[in-house]
Amino acid sequence: MKRVLFSVGILALTTGVAAAQQQTPKKAGKPTKAAAPIVCAVMKEKVSDPTKAAFSMYKGQKYVFCCPGCKPEFDKNPAKYAKAEAKPVKPTKINKKKA
Numbered sequence: 001m002k003r004v005l006f007s008v009g010i011l012a013l014t015t016g017v018a019a020a021q022q023q024t025p026k027k028a029g030k031p032t033k034a035a036a037p038i039v040c041a042v043m044k045e046k047v048s049d050p051t052k053a054a055f056s057m058y059k060g061q062k063y064v065f066c067c068p069g070c071k072p073e074f075d076k077n078p079a080k081y082a083k084a085e086a087k088p089v090k091p092t093k094i095n096k097k098k099a
Helices: 002-022 070-074 079-081
Strands: 057-058 061-064
Touching: 002 061, 057 070, 061 079, 070 079
Parallel strands: none
Antiparallel strands: 057 061
16 A cells, blocks of 8 residues: 555656646746837827827828817927927828828
């Protein structure tokens, strides 16, 4: 009986070691950077869905807005808001129509 228990214990130990060796470690390297959030050119708020957001083009750059009310404000004086911190967004295939 002791031999059987000893054999089962050794078998379990060897199986656990073999399973641990088969797992591949995660690749070491630089962590991936999350994309910077798109910010409204007027309110400086995060734009929840840039693909569906209102936007305007100014000097070849696309500026997106957090709400429909920001677009007319931007369109009144785009130079004022284009100089602000908000980064322009490259046009995408999804949202090329002018809102």
